[in-house]
Amino acid sequence: MIKALLLESIHPNGKESLEAIGAEVTTQSGALDEEELIEALQGVHLLGIRSKTHITQRVIDNAPDLKAIGAYCIGTNQIDLPAASGAGVAVFNAPFSNTRSVVELALAEIIALTRRLTEKDKALHAGRWDKSAQGAHEVRGRVLGIVGYGNIGTQLSVVAEALGMQVIFYDTAEKLALGNAKRMGSLDALLEKADIVTLHVDGRPGNAGMFGAAHFAKMKDGAVFLNLSRGFLVDYAHLRKEIVSERLAGAAVDVFPEEPKSQGDPFDSELRDLPNVILTPHIGGSTQEAQENIGYFVSGKVGDFVQYGATDLSVNLPNLAIDAPRYGTFRFTHLHQNVPGVLANVNNVLSEVGANIEAQMLATFGDLGYVSTDIGSPLTPEALQALHSIEGTIRVRSLNGAH
Numbered sequence: 001m002i003k004a005l006l007l008e009s010i011h012p013n014g015k016e017s018l019e020a021i022g023a024e025v026t027t028q029s030g031a032l033d034e035e036e037l038i039e040a041l042q043g044v045h046l047l048g049i050r051s052k053t054h055i056t057q058r059v060i061d062n063a064p065d066l067k068a069i070g071a072y073c074i075g076t077n078q079i080d081l082p083a084a085s086g087a088g089v090a091v092f093n094a095p096f097s098n099t100r101s102v103v104e105l106a107l108a109e110i111i112a113l114t115r116r117l118t119e120k121d122k123a124l125h126a127g128r129w130d131k132s133a134q135g136a137h138e139v140r141g142r143v144l145g146i147v148g149y150g151n152i153g154t155q156l157s158v159v160a161e162a163l164g165m166q167v168i169f170y171d172t173a174e175k176l177a178l179g180n181a182k183r184m185g186s187l188d189a190l191l192e193k194a195d196i197v198t199l200h201v202d203g204r205p206g207n208a209g210m211f212g213a214a215h216f217a218k219m220k221d222g223a224v225f226l227n228l229s230r231g232f233l234v235d236y237a238h239l240r241k242e243i244v245s246e247r248l249a250g251a252a253v254d255v256f257p258e259e260p261k262s263q264g265d266p267f268d269s270e271l272r273d274l275p276n277v278i279l280t281p282h283i284g285g286s287t288q289e290a291q292e293n294i295g296y297f298v299s300g301k302v303g304d305f306v307q308y309g310a311t312d313l314s315v316n317l318p319n320l321a322i323d324a325p326r327y328g329t330f331r332f333t334h335l336h337q338n339v340p341g342v343l344a345n346v347n348n349v350l351s352e353v354g355a356n357i358e359a360q361m362l363a364t365f366g367d368l369g370y371v372s373t374d375i376g377s378p379l380t381p382e383a384l385q386a387l388h389s390i391e392g393t394i395r396v397r398s399l400n401g402a403h
């Protein structure tokens with residue numbers, strides 16, 4: 001019986017998906033501290049957390065039954081990944097489940113900024129009738145410049161074209177242009193053409209401060225700027241100057257270099273109290289639909305790992321996309337140090353016990369190697385013991401019997 005513990009009010013469909021594969025699931029609304037977690041993890045094979053539960057080396061060392069951790073969120077900073085890898089515990093997250101939510105917020109903001117809705121709304125709430133077309137535009141026909149054409153950038157591209165926008169994009173990697181979108185050869189070329197510039201690059205360290213005074217200076221007069229990616233990418237002090245001087249017509253910012261930790265905490269930014277600037281508290285991906293998608297997605301991943309040994313999209317183990325073993329075959333997985341000879345030693349053990357290999361797949365990632373082997377007869381306890389004894393072995397799992 002697979003035992004799962006889901007903390008931090010994970011969407012109920014996360015529990016349902018695990019129950020569907022026969023797991024016994026316990027849920028808890030809050031996070032647990034280190035001591036409580038160690039106690040709660042005895043006998044638990046799958047752990048589900050969000051951002052508030054910290055998985056330390058000590059937790060991993062004291063959770064011998066743990067096989068997989070599902071981070072029902074995007075980030076995995078709260079998990080000591082090397083510790084998890086060292087114990088053969090697979091970690092999965094949900095990197096794409098909130099893509100659509102971010103795209104829809106960006107679109108809403110693009111329209112709101114281009115129509116100067118924020119100012120009209122504020123004026124009317126303040127009791128002032130301000131009916132004018134000054135500075136208000138349709139988005140149809142305007143040029144949308146997407147910087148970073150990944151999951152979010154590409155989906156925004158498709159939906160923006162449906163609104164009649166002309167999409168141009170810049171990405172440092174080779175990317176296929178969708179629809180009528182046009183790839184720009186440089187960021188500068190994009191900035192010179194775009195009426196709206198929106199950042200959707202990833203948060204790799206090299207991107208810190210990637211958008212500063214020189215980039216704002218290249219943007220068109222009256223253009224608008226959006227950042228829903230990462231706060232540390234942009235010089236917000238300079239963005240303030242561009243808005244105050246009215247060279248840029250507006251901005252929408254969802255992410256900040258320093259973000260408050262808890263609900264209700266105070267917030268400050270150089271971008272507060274500016275006209276036609278929309279500030280949101282990192283809610284680009286925060287919708288009920290995204291939570292639902294995350295529940296299914298992560299439970300599916302940890303479920304496939306525990307049942308079949310599949311590790312595709314694991315953030316810490318070599319990725320192997322494998323389905324259920326063929327009927328009548330018996331699977332075991334072997335996680336090891338990525339050093340020469342381990343695979344040969346695994347196969348020597350099988351040959352010594354007369355086990356026929358029906359299918360075998362190997363993946364490596366950094367200093368880890370992971371091999372899944374389907375054999376024609378059940379793995380004997382002696383063979384399992386011999387596999388454990390191979391030098392460099394981290395974890396062996398027999399998926400049709402002993403673990």
Ligand SMILES: NC(=O)c1ccc[n+]([C@@H]2O[C@H](COP(=O)([O-])OP(=O)(O)OC[C@H]3O[C@@H](n4cnc5c(N)ncnc54)[C@H](O)[C@@H]3O)[C@@H](O)[C@H]2O)c1
Nearest residue numbers: 148149150151152171172173200201202203228229284285
């Ligand atoms: N606001 C939110 O709530 C929220 C939610 C989800 C994701 N995000 C953020 O959105 C961003 C994009 O997410 P994604 O899933 O589309 O990521 P992704 O990894 O799929 O795409 C990022 C793209 O940016 C490109 N890129 C990286 N550096 C670049 C540079 N300097 N110039 C041009 N292109 C560059 C990459 O090649 C890649 O194609 C990430 O920073 C992510 O953290 C924010």
